Amino acid sequence: MPGEPFIPTYLSLQTVRASAALAGAGAWDATPTELYSTTFCFVTFYMSYTRGGAAGAFDFTLEVSPYSVDVAGVEDWFRQGIIAGGAVAAAADTTSLTQRENVSYGATAAPIENYVYGPVELRGTVERLRMPCAETGNVGAPGTVHIVAMFT
Amino acid sequence: MLPNIPTYLQLQTVRASAALELLSAWDTATELYCPEFNFVTFYLSYTEGAPSGIFEFRLEVSPYTVDLGVGQSWFQQGIIAGGGVVAATDTTSLTQRENMSYGAVGAAIENFVYGPVELRGAVQRLRMPCRETAGGAPLTPGTVHIVATFA
Numbered sequence: 511m512p513g514e515p516f517i518p519t520y521l522s523l524q525t526v527r528a529s530a531a532l533a534g535a536g537a538w539d540a541t542p543t544e545l546y547s548t549t550f551c552f553v554t555f556y557m558s559y560t561r562g563g564a565a566g567a568f569d570f571t572l573e574v575s576p577y578s579v580d581v582a583g584v585e586d587w588f589r590q591g592i593i594a595g596g597a598v599a600a601a602a603d604t605t606s607l608t609q610r611e612n613v614s615y616g617a618t619a620a621p622i623e624n625y626v627y628g629p630v631e632l633r634g635t636v637e638r639l640r641m642p643c644a645e646t647g648n649v650g651a652p653g654t655v656h657i658v659a660m661f662t
Numbered sequence: 663m664l665p666n667i668p669t670y671l672q673l674q675t676v677r678a679s680a681a682l683e684l685l686s687a688w689d690t691a692t693e694l695y696c697p698e699f700n701f702v703t704f705y706l707s708y709t710e711g712a713p714s715g716i717f718e719f720r721l722e723v724s725p726y727t728v729d730l731g732v733g734q735s736w737f738q739q740g741i742i743a744g745g746g747v748v749a750a751t752d753t754t755s756l757t758q759r760e761n762m763s764y765g766a767v768g769a770a771i772e773n774f775v776y777g778p779v780e781l782r783g784a785v786q787r788l789r790m791p792c793r794e795t796a797g798g799a800p801l802t803p804g805t806v807h808i809v810a811t812f813a
Contacts, residue, residue, distance in 0.1 A: 574775055576673055576705050576811045585807070588705045588773040591764075598743035598756040605718070605761045606741060610774045633778040634813030635703035 522661040526555060526641050529656035532568060536649040542640040547632055548578065550661040554628035555641065558656040559615055567616035567647030568655060572630065575638040587640070616647060629662075672812040676704065682717060682794040682803035691789035695727070696781055699812040703777035704790065707807040710766035716798030717806060720761045721779065724787040736789070763795060766804065778813075 524545050533539065547553060559568055572590040580586045592611035596604040617623055632639075645652035674694050683689055696702065708717055721739040729735040741760035745753040766772055781788075794803035 574703075574705075576703070576809055585705075585707045585771065585773045588707075588775040591774040591776055593762070595741055595743075596760070598741055598758050600756060600758075603759045603761060604741045605763050608762050608764050608774070608776065610767075610772065631778050633701035633703070635701055635778050635811040637811070 522550070524659050524661065526657035526659045527643065527655055529558070529654060531562065531654050532643055532645040532652035534645075534649070534652060536644055536646060536652075538644040539642040542573075542642040544575075544638050544640045545659070546578070547574075547636045547639050547661060549634055550632050550636075551634060552629040552662045553632055553639070554626060554630070554660045554662075556624070556626055556658045556660070557615070558622055558624050559617060559653055560622040561617035561620065561648065561653040562645070563648040563651030563653075565616075565647045566645070566651070566653045567614055568643055568653060569612045569614045569646045570641050570643045570655075570657075571610075571612045573640050573642065574632075574636045576636070578637045614646060617653065672699075674810050674812065676790050676808035676810045677792060677806055679707070679805060679807035681711065681805050682792060684800065684803060686793050686796045686798075686800045686803075688791045688793045691722070691791040693724075693787050693789045694810070695786065696788055696812055697727070697786050698783055699781050699785075700783060701778040701813050702781055702788070703775060703779070703811050705773070705775055705809045705811075706764070707771055707773050708764055708766060709771040709805045710769060710799065711794070711802035711804040712799035713769070714765075714799060715802075715804040716763060716765040716795045717792055717804055718761045718763050718795050719776075719790050719792045719806075719808075720759075722789050722791065723785045725785070727786045765798070781812075 589610040591608045594607045596606040738759040743756045745755040
């Protein structure tokens with residue numbers, strides 16, 4: 511990376527997923543691209559989806575790692591969680607729920623559709639991230655996904 | 663010697679991989695020092711001990727570097743439900759202590775992330791007790807492993 515300062519305030523655009531068709535039969539991307547995110551505070555994903563057939567939809571999930579490289583013998587990748595805050599009632603502890611989260615996007619028409627996801631907070635606590643995708647709507651005619659991300 | 667500054671990424675083990683206590687007892691959590699850090703993100707791994715396994719965790723923090731001889735040293739995270747705002751009327755919001763629950767979806771290890779949580783230099787120590795919930799599999803508790811990155 512000659513000449514490129516790798517600091518939190520530097521705007522860095524990276525390709526998360528090169529434009530390509532999703533895998534058949536609803537399979538997740540087998541080898542999603544890993545991006546280094548050390549020292550960055552936020553990431554915003556710019557998503558493009560072109561359905562492969564009627565009723566096309568796809569899922570993506572954000573996975574992060576606290577390690578700069580895979581470490582043998584430990585878990586390296588962790589999926590984003592979603593939290594549903596429990597009801598708060600006076601004089602009682604609250605139990606909230608958290609589970610792993612996939613995010614689904616369904617096409618509304620045949621042309622390419624672009625939308626943004628984020629900014630997602632990293633706050634300097636994520637070493638790497640990746641975003642596997644899978645066709646979920648029309649698994650017999652998977653669509654095409656392209657994702658770039660801006661790190662700040 | 664690691665530089666203890668806000669922008670330095672520091673990885674620590676919050677809970678070594680081990681089975682939870684029987685009968686839904688909370689474990690004795692490791693205390694981690696976090697002065698000067700702004701954020702912490704927790705990386706959690708849970709393997710159920712039996713079908714329908716569920717575990718709970720909670721974040722506890724302390725404004726003191728060591729436990730006080732007298733007084734309260736540890737404080738559980740709170741959740742706030744904002745009350746309705748009506749003109750010309752005071753609002754009463756609710757806050758209570760919060761536990762977080764995660765239920766396994768399969769038998770294999772499941773990894774998820776919690777955070778980043780804001781510390782903003784206002785927390786001296788933290789810990790994260792865990793337990794298999796009574797509604798999970800309290801007689802065959804699962805295994806939990808937690809690491810955290812501080813920045």
